[in-house]
Amino acid sequence: MSATQRSAAPGAEAASFDPRSVRRAMLAGSIGTLIEYYDFSVYGYLAVVIAPQFFPSDNPATSLLAALLVFATGLVVRPIGGVFFGWVGDRMGRRKALVSSVLAMGVASSITGLLPTYEQIGVTAAVLLFLMRVVQGISSGGESVGAYTYIYESAPPKRRSFLGAVTPIGSNLGFMFAAATAGAISALTTTDQMNSWGWRLPFLMAIPLTLICLWARLRIEDTPEFQKAAEAADIPTAPIREVLATHRTALLQSIGLSMAQGGAIFLGLTYIGIYMTTELGYDSTHVYWVSAGVVLVTVLLMVPAGWLSARFGCRRVLMVGLIGFGVTAYPALMLMGRHSLVLAGAAYLLYMASSALVQVPAASLWPHLFERRVRYTGMAIGYNVGTVLAGGTAPYIAAYLVDRTGNLLSPAFFVMTVCLIGLGTLLTVRKDL
Secondary structure, three states: OOHHHHHHHHHHHOOOOOHHHHHHHHHHHHHHHHHHHHHHHHHHHOHHHHHHHHOOOOOHHHHHHHHHHHHHHHHHOHHHHHHHHHHHHHHHOHHHHHHHHHHHHHHHHHHHOOOOOHHHHOHHHHHHHHHHHHHHHHHHHHHHHHHHHHHHHHOOHHHHHHHOOHHHHHHHHHHHHHHHHHHHHHHHOOHHHHHHHHOHHHHHOHHHHHHHHHHHHOOOOOOHHHHHHHHOOOOOOOHHHHHHHHOHHHHHHHHHHHHHHHHHHHHHHHHHHHHHHHHOOOOHHHHHHHHHHHHHHHHHOHHHHHHHHHHHOHHHHHHHHHHHHHHHHHHHHHHHOOOOHHHHHHHHHHHHOOHHHHHHHHHHHHHHOOOHHHHHHHHHHHHHHHHHHHHOOHHHHHHHHHHHHOOOOOHHHHHHHHHHHHHHHHOOOOOOO
C-alpha cells in the first residue's frame, strides 16, 4: 500500500471534523501565512530603497545585487528551518510549530525596522541585516508547509482540494499588503524621508500583526489526525530519517514542484516590481500600487481555482497553470517595456493570472504526497529545497541575467526552464486527490 493510501486510510477518514474547528483552522492558517509572507516579502518590495542604506556603492546595480543576495540568503536557510519545524510538527504537534514559526518571524522583522544603517555603524549594519534575514528564512521554512499540513489535516477529505485555496490566499494577501504598505508610505513621504526612516515603517508593522496572529493560533487545537496519532503513540522518533528511507520519490516530486512554483511566482512577486522601476523607469509608488492590484486579482481567482481543483483534479489544474506561466513570461516582459504603465500593469496581470492555477492545487497536492507520520518534515524538506534552488534565487538570477546579457527579456527563459521541470515532475505523480 502506498504512502498516500496509508495516509488517507486511518488518519483521514476516521478523524472527526467539527465545523467550528475547521473554520478556526482555516482562519489561523490563512492569517498566519498572510502575516508571515508580509514580513518576508516587504524586504523584496523595499530592496531598491534598502540597497544603498546597507550596501552603498558607486554602481547602483552592484548595490541592488547585494541586497537581492541577502534576500536570496533568507531562502537558502529555509531547509534548516524546515528540518527544525518539521521535527517539531511531526514530533510535538502542528500547533506548536506554527506558533513558534510566526513568533520568530515577527521578532526578526521588528528588529529589522530598528537596525542602524551602513552610514551609522559601517559594515556591521549589513551583517545585522543578514542575520535578521537568516532568522526570517529559518522561520519561513516551517510556516507555509505547516499551514498546508494543518489545513489539509483539518479539512474533511472531500473538501481538501477546495479548501487548499485558503493558504495561498493568505500568502498572497501578505504580498499584496506588503506592496500596498510600501506604496502608501512611498506616496506619503519624500524621497529623502523614505530613504531616512520611511522604509522602517513596513517592518515595524510586524509588531501588531504578530500579536494578531498569535491570538488566532493560540485558540486552535492540533489537527484531528495528529491528535489520534498522539493518543495511539504513533509518533515518529526520527522523522527526517524516515522521510529519507521511505518517501524518497515523494521528496523528489515535492522538490520539482517547488522549483516550478517558486521560480515562476517569486519572479513575479519580487523581481517584476524591481524590473519596472530600475530597468524601465516607472515611478516606484505607482509600481507598488500596480503590484498590489495585480496580486489582489490573483487572490480573487483562487476561489474558482479551488473549485476547478476539486472538479478536475489538482494535477491537471497545476499543469495548466505551469503552461500558462511558461507561455506568458516572454510576451509579458516585452509588453512592460512599451512605456505605458497601464500596458505594463496589464502585462503583469497576464503573467500572474496563472498564479492561482499553480498555488491552489499545489497546496493540496504537496501534503497528499506524504504519509501523516512524516508529512510536515517531508513537505518542509522538499518544499524548501526547491525554493532554495529556484524560488528565492529567482530575483537575483533574473537581475544577474539582465546585467550579464543586456537582454531585458532574458528572465523569461528562466521561467520557461522551471516550468518544464514542474511539468516533468507532474508526469511522475500518479495519485491525485
